Amino acid sequence: MKIAISGKGGVGKTTIMALLANQFKKEGKEVLIIDADPSPHMAQTIGIKAIDKIKPIAEMTQLLVERSGKVEGSPFYQINPKVDDLLQKFMIEQDGIRLMVLGAIQTAEGGCACPENTVLKRMLTKLLLSPTQVVLLDMEAGVEHLGRGTIAGVDHLLIVVIPSKSSVRTALKIKKLAADSGIPKISFVGNLVQDEDDEDFLEKALGEAPVSLFPDSSVIRKAERNGQPLTRMTEQVTEAPEKLVKFLQSAD
Ligand SMILES: Nc1ncnc2c1ncn2[C@@H]1O[C@H](COP(=O)(O)OP(=O)(O)OP(=O)(O)O)[C@@H](O)[C@H]1O
Numbered sequence: 704m705k706i707a708i709s710g711k712g713g714v715g716k717t718t719i720m721a722l723l724a725n726q727f728k729k730e731g732k733e734v735l736i737i738d739a740d741p742s743p744h745m746a747q748t749i750g751i752k753a754i755d756k757i758k759p760i761a762e763m764t765q766l767l768v769e770r771s772g773k774v775e776g777s778p779f780y781q782i783n784p785k786v787d788d789l790l791q792k793f794m795i796e797q798d799g800i801r802l803m804v805l806g807a808i809q810t811a812e813g814g815c816a817c818p819e820n821t822v823l824k825r826m827l828t829k830l831l832l833s834p835t836q837v838v839l840l841d842m843e844a845g846v847e848h849l850g851r852g853t854i855a856g857v858d859h860l861l862i863v864v865i866p867s868k869s870s871v872r873t874a875l876k877i878k879k880l881a882a883d884s885g886i887p888k889i890s891f892v893g894n895l896v897q898d899e900d901d902e903d904f905l906e907k908a909l910g911e912a913p914v915s916l917f918p919d920s921s922v923i924r925k926a927e928r929n930g931q932p933l934t935r936m937t938e939q940v941t942e943a944p945e946k947l948v949k950f951l952q953s954a955d
């Protein structure tokens with residue numbers, strides 16, 4: 704299963720993805736997280752200390768250029784890089800969860816032909832997973848990345864939305880763009896939901912109820928402040944990750 708997460712800035716995408724990774728791991732899945740945010744934040748969230756040891760794919764330009772068959776003097780890359788072995792080289796593991804960091808994606812005028820983008824696209828479309836493997840893709844906020852078509856290979860897009868008008872507006876825009884780019888399944892996930900009023904607001908404004916609701920949690924807030932990895936928390940913060948995993952599996 705390949706799952707991507709999107710939503711307005713700061714709504715909790717990375718937090719929810721880390722909690723989701725933890726839940727999948729608990730249920731015996733092999734989890735690979737790909738942090739495709741140009742300002743990657745997942746490593747800290749899952750407690751990887753040796754952040755400087757992570758080789759972002761974007762830094763391996765030479766290798767990628769060779770793989771993607773860049774023609775000298777041409778701004779275009781042939782979309783045929785072989786990437787299977789890259790997966791191993793660029794992965795770092797912590798508490799049974801593997802992480803890859805894409806690095807900065809440059810948006811050139813008229814679209815992005817940068818090799819790391821090509822590699823990510825290829826990885827998501829060609830990577831064959833066994834039923835026990837899950838790939839989780841954390842992305843930058845907003846809608847720009849959808850225009851690059853990078854997430855075309857994902858099975859399910861989760862759009863995180865908090866009970867605010869601006870967050871809903873972005874979520875609806877993302878849903879439309881994602882549907883236009885052919886992503887088979889798209890679902891809303893509520894975050895920072897405090898009460899029934901928040902739930903009602905989200906359901907009305909989105910036109911459908913989010914498939915899972917994450918509460919506004921002081922445990923999550925404190926964990927972030929104290930640098931405590933969300934993937935190592937013993938105390939169960941919420942049943943939302945469990946519910947979300949069940950939903951994702953039933954929709955698969
Ligand atoms: N359910 C929650 N309860 C309490 N705090 C939360 C919750 N979800 C997220 N937060 C806090 O909100 C902040 C933003 O969360 P996070 O970094 O996950 O958002 P994001 O959408 O990934 O942001 P960005 O757009 O910058 O990537 C963090 O400090 C996080 O700890």
Ligand SMILES: [Mg+2]
Nearest residue numbers: 716717740744
């Ligand atoms: Mg984030």
